[in-house]
Amino acid sequence: MSRPWRRQKVDAFTRRISDFSEDKRRHMPANVKTYDGTRDPDDHLKIFESAATIKNWPQPVWCHMFNYTLVGNTRNWFSKLPRRSIDGFKELRKAFRLNFTQRKKCAKIPVELAGVKQRQGESTSAYVERYKDECIHVKACPEILKISGFMNGINNPELIKRLNGRVPQTFEELMKRTRSFIQGEAAAADSKKGYSNYRSQE
Template sequence: MADEALRRDMTNISRSPFTDEIKQAKPPHEFSMLHFISFKRDEDPERHLKRYQSAMILYRNNDDLMCQIFATTLQGEVQNWFYTLPPQSILNFDELSLVFTKEYSSYCLIKKKSDHLFNVKKNPNESFRDYLKRFKAKKVKIVECNDSIARAAFQKGLLADHPLFRKLIMKEDLTLADSFALVEKHALWDEAH
């Protein structure tokens, strides 16, 4: 079984879309492998490229190394796609970046705005702590989220007949952090009683 996996890996390497020059290039003596976050198909490919280029800033003039190491950030389905590129078709990192971005831009999720949070509602059987956790997870995914809109959405997502909802609505000067703290305090009280 291990031999079969090794044979499959060797076949993939031989089908690399890189030119022979890129495949055979040796890393600089001082290079040590950095830790990179693997690209997931539904992520923003341009953000992944920027993060990669920032990490590789000292080696940005070494196209061969940039290509070789970038290929290691591709996992699963994305790695499979990489090996479907025609052999000898990638001549440099700019070309690899272009092909990669072109392929995965269509998979990129539509950027959500702050008002998307109005879709997050507390389920009747959900604890306040779980609602808070779920809401925060959604909020984190929104770039430049407007806290005023997020606060209004958070409050609106609570059940209107609950006393906590009234308490949050009545205090107009509450910040989003204050609202979170109040719900957290209420959740602790609920758990204790």
């Protein structure tokens, strides 16, 4: 009971990768950013590989640290990889490029983002994920077009009002404020639900 506890993980890594551990604490270099699938996957790989080479990480650490950079759609992609299918960074790199570079090749022109609208009955969070997925297919899209396309596509009046009150300057800021709005809505709904249950019990 006194030993450090680690949750048993069953994921795409083989045991020699997933069970690898060292006493040394590893830190991600500041120039390696998270990857959500909206930027060039090859650029992300080059930056990460350069940093990992300089750090002299063992191969299992390459795999784990690269996995930490995946967020959003890319995290979902990794979770759906076949169990115990990745036995080294070479295989992880190949699977990553096969999925995201192939999607990048189906390039669209930036103005096509203007046609991505929130559907009737579609939640704001679902629209966010779909819009980000569409951004993957647009090559070298200016930030302003990604921002305006998103803002013109949403149909939530309260979110539109908040974003137009102070228009985000970057797509990252836009996503951050939208996620904050979604979390606020969810918290308010939970609070309202709890109050309703309390009243019914009374």
